[in-house]
Amino acid sequence: MLDRPHPTPTAPTLDPFALAKSMSGYHFIGGGYVPSRSGKTFAVVNPATGAEVARTAEGDASDVDAAVQNAAEAQKAWAKMPARKRGALVHACAAVIREHVEELAKLIALETGKALRTESRVEANTVADILEFFGGLGSELKGESVPFAPNVLSVTVREPLGVVGAIIPWNVPMLLMTLKVAPALVAGNSVVVKSAEEAPLAVLRICELMNRILPPGVFNMLSGFGPECGAPLVEHKLVRKVTFTGSVETGKIVARAAANKLIPVTLELGGKSPMIVFADCDFAKTVSGALTSMRFTRQGQSCTAASRIYVERPIFDAFVAEMKKAVDTMVMGDPLDEKTDIGTIISHDQFAKVQGFIDEGTKTAGATAHVCSAMPSDPALKKGLFLRPVIFTGLDASSRLVREEIFGPVTVMQPFDDAEAVLAEANDSDYGLAASLWTNNLKVGLDLAHRLEAGLVQINQNLVVQANLSYGGVKSSGLGKEASLEAMLEHFTHKKTIMVNMA
Numbered sequence: 001m002l003d004r005p006h007p008t009p010t011a012p013t014l015d016p017f018a019l020a021k022s023m024s025g026y027h028f029i030g031g032g033y034v035p036s037r038s039g040k041t042f043a044v045v046n047p048a049t050g051a052e053v054a055r056t057a058e059g060d061a062s063d064v065d066a067a068v069q070n071a072a073e074a075q076k077a078w079a080k081m082p083a084r085k086r087g088a089l090v091h092a093c094a095a096v097i098r099e100h101v102e103e104l105a106k107l108i109a110l111e112t113g114k115a116l117r118t119e120s121r122v123e124a125n126t127v128a129d130i131l132e133f134f135g136g137l138g139s140e141l142k143g144e145s146v147p148f149a150p151n152v153l154s155v156t157v158r159e160p161l162g163v164v165g166a167i168i169p170w171n172v173p174m175l176l177m178t179l180k181v182a183p184a185l186v187a188g189n190s191v192v193v194k195s196a197e198e199a200p201l202a203v204l205r206i207c208e209l210m211n212r213i214l215p216p217g218v219f220n221m222l223s224g225f226g227p228e229c230g231a232p233l234v235e236h237k238l239v240r241k242v243t244f245t246g247s248v249e250t251g252k253i254v255a256r257a258a259a260n261k262l263i264p265v266t267l268e269l270g271g272k273s274p275m276i277v278f279a280d281c282d283f284a285k286t287v288s289g290a291l292t293s294m295r296f297t298r299q300g301q302s303c304t305a306a307s308r309i310y311v312e313r314p315i316f317d318a319f320v321a322e323m324k325k326a327v328d329t330m331v332m333g334d335p336l337d338e339k340t341d342i343g344t345i346i347s348h349d350q351f352a353k354v355q356g357f358i359d360e361g362t363k364t365a366g367a368t369a370h371v372c373s374a375m376p377s378d379p380a381l382k383k384g385l386f387l388r389p390v391i392f393t394g395l396d397a398s399s400r401l402v403r404e405e406i407f408g409p410v411t412v413m414q415p416f417d418d419a420e421a422v423l424a425e426a427n428d429s430d431y432g433l434a435a436s437l438w439t440n441n442l443k444v445g446l447d448l449a450h451r452l453e454a455g456l457v458q459i460n461q462n463l464v465v466q467a468n469l470s471y472g473g474v475k476s477s478g479l480g481k482e483a484s485l486e487a488m489l490e491h492f493t494h495k496k497t498i499m500v501n502m503a
């Protein structure tokens, strides 16, 4: 049903519940687990049951300072190491991650409610893939020779920026963290990550696993709340670069703090990604593509979720019907169960926010909410944050559900009559992260691809972020690119010019 391959499970590893407990209460600073200076911790909750699975360290400015000082000290020797050697070490981390894919997948399923088979295991494998990709790019940190004058050797060299502060969200924390940490490290920076409140465990475990290979202090991990732990990281005087993924509002706060220090910032923010389906598409493939595009297996909690689906009028009704039928076959249930396609929403707050959108859509005159799939019946899951996917029809462009990022399993389908009109609607958004077009007329597809305001446009597929392909939005979706060679060079190095007068 889904157009993404899912790796098969390897031999069972550690019990995720025991592993989560064993990591309770720690940051990872200077090559080892350390508790927060204040001794404070807060709960990590399994959203499928409501049970506390671990406690996590509650970091504050003093923990930030300890991590950044460690990172700054370690960065000196790290930057002197030949780039290819740094890359080789990052590449070697991938092998360690691959040995621990199963345990990382279970850990992330436990803390986020993302299904093991359709999401968590895929994410853990992608971490290794990203490490392998960036690990091979050490030699690409090249400069240029500049034809200034015959007797003056003039060259540029790529230098690291220093300590990078990385702030990550909860939806795909392992993957999004690795997109930041891997290029930053290969380029010769050291890194301090601030994990998301809701999902601090799997990324902490990755940090520990990578520290088995890396020199101590080059990769550090803090957990804590945004204003108390994230903000001091951005503001710390030794942090020379900030890379952030999260909401538009927080992104602006981070960008303002970075501007005060005049340091560069990369922002990957929200999206309201249109999916445009023409009547000449491959119908069955496109219905299946709509399920993938909407990231239903991630409960729609994705910046690139196709939360606006425009379908050419002649096939609109049939497409809605087939899509509903297909979503109905998706199994909602225990994230750790191999049969489960769809897990839970991350938290009560997020649940209430998404439910608010659903209520508003349902009350809108003329709108129909097609509620899909079925709630799990297992009594052990009765406190779980399960939310049935909803496909709305009959909402127009003025609806908040069409304009705002929902970050839940909710999509709005609208018919269209001509390509120019749908292009205008698709571009009439504050966001510009991703878009997809589904047609067998590649002349039309390519023309629209050029004119869609988005950082990533895909025709007849809608894959999630991939190593080697630049990823990042325009407009309110962010600043800068991730995942590619360009991302490493442009966002984690600066170019120094060196001139030698040999006259």
Ligand code: ADP
Residues within 6 Å of the ligand: 167, 168, 169, 170, 194, 195, 196, 197, 224, 225, 226, 227, 229, 230, 231, 234, 245, 246, 247, 248, 250, 251, 253, 254
């Ligand atoms: P979400 O709504 O998905 O939680 P946020 O943008 O609030 O999105 O969170 C993304 C990340 O930003 C989290 O790690 C969070 O702790 C962090 N964060 C929140 N507020 C701040 C802040 N003022 N400064 C730095 N980081 C912050």
